[in-house]
Amino acid sequence: MDHGATTRPDPEVVNAMLPFYDEFFGNASSLHSIGQEAAQALASSRKTVADLLGAEAGEIIFTSGGTESDNLALKGIAYLKKNKGKHIITSVIEHPAILNTCKYLGDMGYRITYVPVDDQGLVDPADVEDAVTDDTILISVMHANNEIGTIQPIEEISAIAHKHGVLVHTDAVQSVGKMPVNVDDLGVDMLSISAHKIYGPKGVGALYVRKGTRLQGLSQGGSHEMGKRAGTENIPGIVGMAKAVELARHRLDGDIKYLDNLRDTMIRKILDLIPESYLNGHPTKRLCNNVHVRFSYVEGESLLMMLDMKGVAVSTGSACSSKSLEPSHVLAALGIVPEEIHGNLRITLGHENTMDEVDYVVENLVDIVKKLRAMSPIAPKI
Amino acid sequence: MYSEKVLDHFSNPRNVGEIEDADGVGEVGNPACGDMMTIYIKVDDGKLTNIKFKTFGCGAAIATSSMITEMAMGMTIEEALEITRDSVADALDGLPPVKLHCSNLAADGLHAAIEDYLKKKETGN
Numbered sequence: 211m212d213h214g215a216t217t218r219p220d221p222e223v224v225n226a227m228l229p230f231y232d233e234f235f236g237n238a239s240s241l242h243s244i245g246q247e248a249a250q251a252l253a254s255s256r257k258t259v260a261d262l263l264g265a266e267a268g269e270i271i272f273t274s275g276g277t278e279s280d281n282l283a284l285k286g287i288a289y290l291k292k293n294k295g296k297h298i299i300t301s302v303i304e305h306p307a308i309l310n311t312c313k314y315l316g317d318m319g320y321r322i323t324y325v326p327v328d329d330q331g332l333v334d335p336a337d338v339e340d341a342v343t344d345d346t347i348l349i350s351v352m353h354a355n356n357e358i359g360t361i362q363p364i365e366e367i368s369a370i371a372h373k374h375g376v377l378v379h380t381d382a383v384q385s386v387g388k389m390p391v392n393v394d395d396l397g398v399d400m401l402s403i404s405a406h407k408i409y410g411p412k413g414v415g416a417l418y419v420r421k422g423t424r425l426q427g428l429s430q431g432g433s434h435e436m437g438k439r440a441g442t443e444n445i446p447g448i449v450g451m452a453k454a455v456e457l458a459r460h461r462l463d464g465d466i467k468y469l470d471n472l473r474d475t476m477i478r479k480i481l482d483l484i485p486e487s488y489l490n491g492h493p494t495k496r497l498c499n500n501v502h503v504r505f506s507y508v509e510g511e512s513l514l515m516m517l518d519m520k521g522v523a524v525s526t527g528s529a530c531s532s533k534s535l536e537p538s539h540v541l542a543a544l545g546i547v548p549e550e551i552h553g554n555l556r557i558t559l560g561h562e563n564t565m566d567e568v569d570y571v572v573e574n575l576v577d578i579v580k581k582l583r584a585m586s587p588i589a590p591k592i
Numbered sequence: 593m594y595s596e597k598v599l600d601h602f603s604n605p606r607n608v609g610e611i612e613d614a615d616g617v618g619e620v621g622n623p624a625c626g627d628m629m630t631i632y633i634k635v636d637d638g639k640l641t642n643i644k645f646k647t648f649g650c651g652a653a654i655a656t657s658s659m660i661t662e663m664a665m666g667m668t669i670e671e672a673l674e675i676t677r678d679s680v681a682d683a684l685d686g687l688p689p690v691k692l693h694c695s696n697l698a699a700d701g702l703h704a705a706i707e708d709y710l711k712k713k714e715t716g717n
Contacts, residue, residue, distance in 0.1 A: 507648065508648070509626055509627075509648060509649050509650050509653075510650075511650035511651055512602075512649070512650055512651055512654060515594075515599075515602060515651045516603070519599075519603060528626060528650070537626070548623075548624035548625075549623045549624050552623075552626040584608070585605065585608050585646055585647060585648075585654065586646060586647070586648040587619070587628055587629065587630040587646035587647065587648055588623050588628060588648050589648075
């Protein structure tokens with residue numbers, strides 16, 4: 211139940227990829243027929259990914275994943291427009307792929323504004339507008355948060371950006387496959403996606419770049435990917451991503467309905483059965499597969515380990531579970547008090563999960579929280 | 593990430609609880625930091641006859657707490673004061689490097705409980 215981290219590639223995805231490891235091994239840049247088979251697969255994959263997003267094939271750049279897409283979007287614009295302006299607006303709850311790229315650009319002399327979020331994780335578009343200056347070149351706000359699943363008002367942020375002649379990027383790595391993502395509806399100029407979050411392979415993703423938006427490539431080399439991403443294309447990965455996208459598109463409506471029900475049932479049962487448990491994030495503007503809760507008096511890594519011993523894989527933004535020993539920047543941004551920030555769990559569902567599994571997790575969670583509280587010196591005595 | 597011994601002490605912690613009439617109580621850590629431990633000792637004739645703990649924290653925090661109660665049970669106060677953070681970690685077949693400092697509070701907790709006992713003895717309370 212950690213689908214926000216990654217997903218098991220669909221067997222159809224794996225089967226689609228396999229021939230491109232041996233039989234069709236060509237380089238899409240070669241003019242002979244072996245190369246042209248790869249070129250054709252690349253072209254049709256590009257079209258499939260574009261179709262999902264309501265984009266044109268020529269607007270899709272394949273990358274190595276969400277992180278590279280985010281880097282390419284931010285640095286690609288920042289480098290190209292450095293003489294026009296050096297101000298970028300983002301939010302405090304972005305994925306590290308955005309936050310650390312912004313930090314890097316900050317060190318390079320760019321000015322970064324981090325807009326806050328409210329206690330449910332929502333960015334206020336008015337804060338974004340207030341932050342815009344003559345110097346602003348780009349606004350990047352994530353579509354849905356990877357920890358708490360809060361969905362941001364990207365349409366409104368895009369409208370504000372364009373009113374001021376500023377480009378907009380959104381990191382849609384978590385939202386694609388879990389809600390409709392259409393670049394025209396969102397009004398964005400750039401959008402990042404990743405294959406392994408939607409039952410596709412790891413190591414492949416894409417950046418949508420609206421026609422007419424210029425971008426400086428980050429590595430020098432051949433003229434692959436419309437000159438924006440040099441390097442021989444990862445054809446097996448790209449073919450796998452296209453298959454995953456095709457399946458996601460086909461399953462989207464059913465998945466949303468199914469996961470909404472699992473999510474709501476799980477949240478309701480946890481909050482009903484476990485005293486002093488709280489939902490993190492927004493109650494309704496929330497990814498269909500995201501359950502993020504916290505429990506007073508217990509610590510997240512202990513919760514995670516005990517669930518793991520019961521065969522349930524989840525994640526936590528507890529400080530103790532992170533390599534940096536810092537609690538999640540997202541939970542801190544919500545204003546959760548330090549004493550409570552550690553006892554959180556993220557449960558991210560997938561379409562292979564069942565209602566029986568939801569019940570199994572809740573039953574075990576009730577016992578585990580009870581056991582840990584009995585051991586906790588800060589829990590009130592029962 | 594964790595050794596078998598850590599997982600064993602984490603999932604079946606020994607000596608969890610409180611001692612109502614403890615001779616010494618040690619409290620270390622801070623819930624805001626994610627780790628806090630309270631340790632209770634009974635002392636008879638200079639020896640630790642009973643030790644209990646309560647811990648809020650990660651797997652390492654709970655396992656080290658459990659481990660030290662087993663290690664120190666029956667020891668003299670002098671022997672128990674010799675137990676270090678490293679010796680607790682070693683008894684658990686090691687801890688991940690990142691856990692060696694923050695979550696390895698047990699030795700500090702035990703020492704604090706012994707100091708509390710010695711202070712009470714000195715003042716006659």
